[in-house]
Amino acid sequence: MATVADIKSALENVKYPGFAKSIIEFGFVKDVQIDGSACILTLDITSSAKEVESKLREDITQTLSGIVEEVIINIKKPEEEKQQSNSTSGKNIAPHIKNFVMVSSGKGGVGKSTTTVNLAVAAAMQGKRVGILDADIYGPNIPRMMGLQGREVEVIGNKAKPFRIHGVDVMSMGSLMQEGQALIWRGAMIMKAIEQLLRDILWENLDILFIDMPPGTGDAQLTLAQSVPVTCGVNVTTPQHVALDDSRRSLDMFEKLHIPIGGIIENMSGFICPKCNEESDIFGMGTCEALAEQYNTQVLGNLPIEPAIREGGDSGKPVVYFQPESESAKRYMIASQKLIEYVDQVSDNVSNEEIQPTTPPGVSACSTAGASTQAKSSNGGGCGCH
Ligand SMILES: Nc1ncnc2c1ncn2[C@@H]1O[C@H](COP(=O)(O)OP(=O)(O)OP(=O)(O)O)[C@@H](O)[C@H]1O
Numbered sequence: 001m002a003t004v005a006d007i008k009s010a011l012e013n014v015k016y017p018g019f020a021k022s023i024i025e026f027g028f029v030k031d032v033q034i035d036g037s038a039c040i041l042t043l044d045i046t047s048s049a050k051e052v053e054s055k056l057r058e059d060i061t062q063t064l065s066g067i068v069e070e071v072i073i074n075i076k077k078p079e080e081e082k083q084q085s086n087s088t089s090g091k092n093i094a095p096h097i098k099n100f101v102m103v104s105s106g107k108g109g110v111g112k113s114t115t116t117v118n119l120a121v122a123a124a125m126q127g128k129r130v131g132i133l134d135a136d137i138y139g140p141n142i143p144r145m146m147g148l149q150g151r152e153v154e155v156i157g158n159k160a161k162p163f164r165i166h167g168v169d170v171m172s173m174g175s176l177m178q179e180g181q182a183l184i185w186r187g188a189m190i191m192k193a194i195e196q197l198l199r200d201i202l203w204e205n206l207d208i209l210f211i212d213m214p215p216g217t218g219d220a221q222l223t224l225a226q227s228v229p230v231t232c233g234v235n236v237t238t239p240q241h242v243a244l245d246d247s248r249r250s251l252d253m254f255e256k257l258h259i260p261i262g263g264i265i266e267n268m269s270g271f272i273c274p275k276c277n278e279e280s281d282i283f284g285m286g287t288c289e290a291l292a293e294q295y296n297t298q299v300l301g302n303l304p305i306e307p308a309i310r311e312g313g314d315s316g317k318p319v320v321y322f323q324p325e326s327e328s329a330k331r332y333m334i335a336s337q338k339l340i341e342y343v344d345q346v347s348d349n350v351s352n353e354e355i356q357p358t359t360p361p362g363v364s365a366c367s368t369a370g371a372s373t374q375a376k377s378s379n380g381g382g383c384g385c386h
Contacts, residue, residue, distance in 0.1 A: 002067045004032045007039055014063050016045075016157070017055045026157070030076075038070040046157040046202075048078045090353035092228050094198045097131070099208045099231040099343050101262065102224060104253070106246025108215040111267035111303070112236045113141040114313050116212040118320040118328075119234070119265075122336035124167035125321065128207040131162060131169040133197055135224065136214045137190065140174030147316020148175060159202045166321050171201045191223040198227060208343060217253040225257040226357065229350040231343050232262035234300065239269050239287040247288075251295045258354050260346045262339050263300035264288045272304045272327055279304060279327075298342075301335030303328055 011032075012024050023029055023043065031042035041060065045052065053075050064071050094100075103119070105112040116132060124130040134142035143149050146165050153175050154161040160176065162169040173193065203209065208231075214220050224230065233254040237247035247264070254261050266288040270279045285302060292299045303309070306328045312319035320332040 002034065002039070004034060006067060007032050007034070007041075007064065010063050010067055011041075011060065014056070014059045017052050023056070023060075034068075037068060038072060039064060039068040040072045040074070042074045042076070044076045046078065046159065053077065090229055090351045091226060091356060092352075093195060094203060094209075094228055097203055097206045097209045097228070099206075099347055100224075100228050101208055101210050101339070101343065102213055102221070102230045102233045102254075102259065103210060103236060104213045104217075104221065104233055104250045105215050105236045106217075106248070106250040107243070108139070110215075110236055110238050110243065111265075111309075112136075112215065113145055113212050114309060115234070115236045115265050115267060115303070116210050117142065117145045117313070117318050118309075118332040119336045119339060120168050120208075120210040121166050121318045122320045122332045123208055123210075123340060125333070126336065126340065128340065129204065130167070131171075131203055131206045131209040133201075133209055133211045134170070134172030134174060135194055135197055135220060136212050137173045137193055137220065138214050140172045140177075141313075142170060142172045142212060143174045144316060145313045145318065146170050148172070149316070151175070156202060159200050161202045162204075166318060169204060169206065171197065171203075173197065190219045194220055194223045195227055208340075217249055221253060221257065222355075225259060225352055225355055229352045230257070230259045231347055231350050232260045232339075234262050234265060234339065236265045236267055237288060237291075239266050239284045241284070241287065244287060244291055247291060251291070251297075255295075258352065260342075260350065261295055261297040262342045263298045263335075264292050265300050265335060266302045268305045269302040270304045272306045274307050277327075298338065300338050301331045303331055303335075 008024060008029070011029055012022050014023050015021065016023050016026050016028065028043050028045050029041065030044045033040040043056065045056070056075065057073055060073055061071050103112055103116045113136065120130050120132045132142060132146070134140045148163050148165060148170060151163060160171065162171040163175070211224060213224070235247055235250050235254070237243050251261060268283060269285045271282050272279050282305065288299050304327065306326065308319050308323050308326050309328050312322060319326055320329045323329055
């Protein structure tokens with residue numbers, strides 16, 4: 001008569017579909033019981049795909065056929081990903097996430113990551129199920145700002161589990177790359193990385209995923225917008241007039257990509273003295289109002305330069321969560337409320353259909369491969385960029 005040890009040893013030969021490791025090595029076999037001539041197995045797997053379940057049932061039954069007369073297999077698996085997003089047209093590689101907010105800036109260093117973190121944590125504090133995706137492949141700062149530095153990513157099957165901290169699910173390119181590792185990102189690599197961050201991370205059914213983009217307007221923004229219907233974009237800028245020119249480029253990009261504009265955050269708008277709490281104007285304040293009007297959007301908030309914001313970023317303790325009584329925390333909270341209201345308004349009508357690539361599969365939108373010489377000479381480029 002077979003023992004539990006015999007069954008487990010036989011199951012060492014059952015590979016998890018698509019992998020070299022067995023279901024025992026993965027730790028998916030949770031319970032083995034012998035009841036007379038029958039064996040009752042309980043498995044807990046990470047895939048909701050029907051094909052994975054049926055392949056496992058087939059392989060296990062075959063493997064144990066010479067050892068026991070009957071095999072009863074109970075398989076626990078995650079619920080199938082439900083379509084949460086309201087978009088019905090275009091492409092969506094993460095349909096279980098209801099809304100996507102793209103946080104962008106025209107140039108680096110204006111406080112885009114700081115804004116992403118505090119808006120996201122504020123939204124979670126208001127009862128939303130929130131995630132942060134740090135897609136700033138050139139300078140992923142979110143792990144430091146959320147206190148995740150040095151933490152190992154947990155891999156389940158072939159997917160990575162987001163960290164859960166300060167009420168938010170977080171995954172960053174920085175946690176997936178080795179510290180100090182520098183990559184030269186080229187177009188195709190960027191596209192793949194962005195897609196994988198959406199597809200191969202075990203995101204829960206979120207209300208809002210905040211995405212911290214690399215500064216500027218480039219391949220990452222286009223890929224994201226083509227991969228999921230972005231509910232709205234948030235532009236972060238400082239109030240100096242020179243910064244506003246960069247900001248315009250970022251707002252133009254939202255328009256070109258048919259992304260509704262959720263609003264502008266005017267960051268480093270004035271300085272709040274930590275000693276006397278008085279607010280003074282340094283770079284100019286309120287210059288974003290005209291810009292917002294021009295793009296038919298709103299200023300979500302004016303965030304002062306406040307040492308507590310920087311300290312919160314450096315120590316992994318976002319100001320909105322750890323110093324809720326501070327002036328900045330209150331302004332982030334209001335900005336987040338305004339953003340949630342906007343998201344709720346536009347959520348039903350978002351589509352990325354109009355920005356899907358028109359080039360044949362395998363030909364990048366800016367590659368002339370596949371275009372005839374004649375087309376190139378008459379058109380400039382074969383892909384429509386002249
Ligand atoms: N309102 C503020 N008051 C004080 N410090 C701030 C404020 N906003 C941002 N900072 C600080 O400025 C620095 C740059 O901010 P952050 O990393 O958020 O900018 P970024 O636009 O995301 O930069 P990058 O382009 O490098 O990703 C950080 O040290 C941050 O703590």
